[in-house]
Amino acid sequence: MTQAELYAALSRQALETPSWGYGDTGTRFKTFAYPGAARNVWERVADAATVHRLSGIAPRVALHIPWDRVDDWSELRGFAEAQGVGIGAINPNLFQRDAFKLGSFGHPDEAVRKEAVAHVLECIEVLEQTGAKDLSLWFADGLNYAGQDDLRARKRRFEDALSEVYAALPERARLLLEYKPFEPAFYATDVADWGMAYAHLLKLGERALVLVDLGHHLPGANVEQIVAFLLSEGRLGGFHFNGRRYADDDLIVGSTDPFGLFCLYAELVLAEREGVPGATEVSYMIDQSHAIEPKLEAMLRSVLNCQEAYAKALQLDVGALRAAQAAGDVLGAHGVLRDAFATDVRPLLRAWREARGLPADPLRALREGGYDARNARERGTAAAGGGYPT
Ligand code: PSV
Ligand code: MN
Numbered sequence: 001m002t003q004a005e006l007y008a009a010l011s012r013q014a015l016e017t018p019s020w021g022y023g024d025t026g027t028r029f030k031t032f033a034y035p036g037a038a039r040n041v042w043e044r045v046a047d048a049a050t051v052h053r054l055s056g057i058a059p060r061v062a063l064h065i066p067w068d069r070v071d072d073w074s075e076l077r078g079f080a081e082a083q084g085v086g087i088g089a090i091n092p093n094l095f096q097r098d099a100f101k102l103g104s105f106g107h108p109d110e111a112v113r114k115e116a117v118a119h120v121l122e123c124i125e126v127l128e129q130t131g132a133k134d135l136s137l138w139f140a141d142g143l144n145y146a147g148q149d150d151l152r153a154r155k156r157r158f159e160d161a162l163s164e165v166y167a168a169l170p171e172r173a174r175l176l177l178e179y180k181p182f183e184p185a186f187y188a189t190d191v192a193d194w195g196m197a198y199a200h201l202l203k204l205g206e207r208a209l210v211l212v213d214l215g216h217h218l219p220g221a222n223v224e225q226i227v228a229f230l231l232s233e234g235r236l237g238g239f240h241f242n243g244r245r246y247a248d249d250d251l252i253v254g255s256t257d258p259f260g261l262f263c264l265y266a267e268l269v270l271a272e273r274e275g276v277p278g279a280t281e282v283s284y285m286i287d288q289s290h291a292i293e294p295k296l297e298a299m300l301r302s303v304l305n306c307q308e309a310y311a312k313a314l315q316l317d318v319g320a321l322r323a324a325q326a327a328g329d330v331l332g333a334h335g336v337l338r339d340a341f342a343t344d345v346r347p348l349l350r351a352w353r354e355a356r357g358l359p360a361d362p363l364r365a366l367r368e369g370g371y372d373a374r375n376a377r378e379r380g381t382a383a384a385g386g387g388y389p390t
């Protein structure tokens, strides 16, 4: 790739950051209060805009309803746009009402299923008013014990509810369906893996796509292969990036397995370069809630890790890779991938940032810019909360 092509590709990269990553969140053991953490959706959007201003690659913020609430969504949209960011995916909350104890779309009681669908329809309203493109669905639905409910009936209930919300989606929008094999239910999850998500989506229509959250796989799952398969089927809707060692750990993307992240981006770059339909329509989102990390720095580090993985993937010698593969050269092909991964892309990224008027070292600019101190002064520190009673 020429330098101009590299710069153009880097300039096209866009990551969504989650509003819920800017406030105080914790584990079930404890929520530690971070001085200056965002307290409401306005502050979350302002923080997302700061991450975008420093990185140049985080132009949208995803919302979670009703954690994010305002009286007038178009006012929020205007506020976001004035700060230089747009509204990303809309995430309904189908897990925190008492009614949802036994599920939402899969609940045995029709009245609860209706309540869940009604909430998603409200979220589609939010999507209309904010100009968002993606409705992003994650379900906590599942069972803790064998025999607890009828597995086939639950699947049918999901089919019915999904088709109801899909039918209400505006023509320009997409439904992204996330899967997860565990937690909070541990015997069975209603949308447990990409195959179940995919089977549901085939019945809905072309604007229904799978969302791959990196934390939502069993140990040993080959996520790159899932991504390649979905790309080839034209059904990869997007990512929820995060880092995992054990499960849905919500650590910083790229902090635990940088090579795995690079391999994912390599699949995406290959698909883009080889003209796979839909490859350029994938939504890239961060899904992380930070328990002990400084909020802004953790999010900035996350988008920069994605940028670095992408920049390395752009170094791939596609011709050499495909030639080695065709010749059955096992380690030659692997070596092409390793060479791209081993490239130090930091000088390239510094130069690209300078060319775009961005700070050459965004993390340093964040620290030296005094953002955290100003937020702490202006917003104060919330009371720490939560955790099990001892
Ligand atoms: C729970 O696993 C979860 O992390 C899912 O990944 C959702 O996308 C996210 O929460 C927000 O609801
Ligand atoms: Mn997720």
Ligand code: MN
Binding pocket: 213, 215, 216, 248, 287
């Ligand atoms: Mn998750």
